[in-house]
Amino acid sequence: MFGIPLLDLGWLVASLLVAGAITGILAGVFGVGGGALAVPVLYELFRMVGVPEEVRMPLCVGTSLAIIIPTSIRSFNAHRAKGAVDMSILRVWAVPVIVGVIMGSYVARYAPADLFKAVFVGVAGISAIRLLFGKDTWRFGLDMPSKPIMVIYGWIIGVLSALMGIGGGQLSNLFMTFYNRPIHQAVATSSGLGILISIPGAIGYIYAGWPRAAEYPDVAALQFPLALGYVSLLGMVAFVPTSAWTAPLGVRLAHALSKRKLEVAFGIFLLIVCARFAVSLLS
Numbered sequence: 001m002f003g004i005p006l007l008d009l010g011w012l013v014a015s016l017l018v019a020g021a022i023t024g025i026l027a028g029v030f031g032v033g034g035g036a037l038a039v040p041v042l043y044e045l046f047r048m049v050g051v052p053e054e055v056r057m058p059l060c061v062g063t064s065l066a067i068i069i070p071t072s073i074r075s076f077n078a079h080r081a082k083g084a085v086d087m088s089i090l091r092v093w094a095v096p097v098i099v100g101v102i103m104g105s106y107v108a109r110y111a112p113a114d115l116f117k118a119v120f121v122g123v124a125g126i127s128a129i130r131l132l133f134g135k136d137t138w139r140f141g142l143d144m145p146s147k148p149i150m151v152i153y154g155w156i157i158g159v160l161s162a163l164m165g166i167g168g169g170q171l172s173n174l175f176m177t178f179y180n181r182p183i184h185q186a187v188a189t190s191s192g193l194g195i196l197i198s199i200p201g202a203i204g205y206i207y208a209g210w211p212r213a214a215e216y217p218d219v220a221a222l223q224f225p226l227a228l229g230y231v232s233l234l235g236m237v238a239f240v241p242t243s244a245w246t247a248p249l250g251v252r253l254a255h256a257l258s259k260r261k262l263e264v265a266f267g268i269f270l271l272i273v274c275a276r277f278a279v280s281l282l283s
Helices: 006-030 037-047 053-081 087-108 115-132 147-164 169-178 183-214 231-255 260-283
Strands: none
Touching: 006 037, 006 053, 006 231, 006 260, 037 053, 037 115, 037 183, 037 231, 037 260, 053 087, 053 115, 053 147, 053 183, 087 183, 115 169, 115 260, 147 169, 147 183, 169 183, 169 260, 183 231, 183 260
């Protein structure tokens, strides 16, 4: 079907459904869109169906951003219902984050595959170290910085998130905890950031991947109706239902965990993802 053996297609869909359910839980627990899990899972699955190395990583990133859209919306609504979201931060970040995402999506059209992996490893590694080994003295300040600095941070979060295929949760969690915000509030606020990043990011990757798909006419996973540019429609259809369904479960779990348990769990998870792509870069 669509040029993919039925056995491989069945395995791909089943794996995406399971990964989608886990992604939804992580989105609720950690305030992320789930891209940190979706990207490495998609990377392995697209490798199995023969997507070339040169376009595999951007296809994973673009698909991840599209998957994040409904997951982030459900996660954000659940956190906001608990009164944990700081809307003032989201209002300051809205425009610079979107501008950063658009710029990152444009870079994706021309960037080599290793750039995506390197950004992923760098950000995930720094975040994990801060969460696992950071002390209360590891702070830039006791309150959020001035608006101009916030705007710059928002732009950086947008660019890096577009290159990583994440909803910005890793970056904004790291930033907010460096400025003395509680992890639970950082997680809740970060869930709203995923909406600002995922929608323009997915559109940008459709644009970036459209001409690249024409260069690989024999790769079915890159062609319509299985994909639009660098967004895999098959990945979306299999990921979205289970991830959106399980996101509220993750929110309830997040609010039941202690601050330290939440930090350690998130840190270990990021280290695992970081190690996977570090190995790929070295090989």
